[in-house]
Amino acid sequence: MKSRSPVVRLALIQMSCTSDQQQNIEKAVNRIEQAAQSGANLVCLQELFNAHYPCQSEDHDRFAWAEEIPGPTSQAMRDASKKYGVVVTGSIFERRAQGLYHNTAVVYDRDGSQVGFYRKMHIPDDPLYYEKFYFTPGDTGFSIAKTSLGKIGVGVCWDQWYPEAARLFALRGAEILLYPTAIGWLPADKAEFGKSQHEAWETMMRSHAIANGVFVGAANRVGLEGELQFWGASFVYDPAGNLLKRASHESEEIVLVDCDLNFIDTQRTHWPFLRDRRIDAYHDLTKRWIDE
Secondary structure (H helix, E strand, C coil): CCCCCCEEEEEEEECCCCCCHHHHHHHHHHHHHHHHHCCCCEEECCCCCCCCCHHHCCCHHHHHHCECCCCHHHHHHHHHHHHHCCEEEEEEEEEEECCEEEEEEEEECCCCCEEEEEECCCCCCECCECHHHCCCCCCCCCCEEECCCCEEEECCHHHHHCHHHHHHHHHCCCCEEEEEECCEECHHHHHHHHHHHHHHHHHHHHHHHHHHCCEEEEEECEEEECCEEEECCCEEECCCCCEEEECCCCCCEEEEEEEECHHHHHHHHHCCCCCCCCHHHCHHHHCCCCCC
16 A cells, blocks of 8 residues: 655635626636646545625525535535545535534545544634524534544634643644634724734644644635624644745735645654643533633
């Protein structure tokens, strides 16, 4: 059996979306092709990449945007992974049953086989992010995808703020954490809070890379949709917390980065956080709050 290469060429697809789902799917497939032609073998699409972000208001008509898995969007991802010989992931508005919907990430290996399936665990409810109206919290646990390139943990957007989630992905063997994302600025907040909001997002993700000794990448939307200006800036950090590449705030881009998986062991032996964890003392983490 041929051994895998330790170097994964990761591509994050940062794109804008229109109201035409088929047009968005075709654009995503085109970007997957471009990434593959540039040598990528792992491609991450943004959150809910086949449509406008649906959760800026509570609108029952938008449940019609959802689809079953397998369905048209996941089939397009599967076909692209097989055609271009790349691992592909991204998130889909999943219709699981009547009245039961999820925000779900799927992973397809280079032969088109499905190797990952994760339902978003943390569901926000904030101005213009009314996701609790649409999505049921996931029930897959923090599952990882065992691909031909290596082990990948895929969270979705709000998941990326939780160190517990990143840790559990890592403890299951994830070497690369990927977060399909839809995060941006509310126009009224941007001038005063925009810089600190963006820096907080990236700082949290950088900390996941350092604390777990893994590569971390976020593929974000870009452009104006309704009242939200998605801030792009898709990025990748290495296990030592070094920024490998970041996209702009304004443009559609493909972020292309080489991830040497051998560096994970090197970093973890120099900064042995996993070795020194006090697993006997962390039981209180399962509590909502500690009253003393």
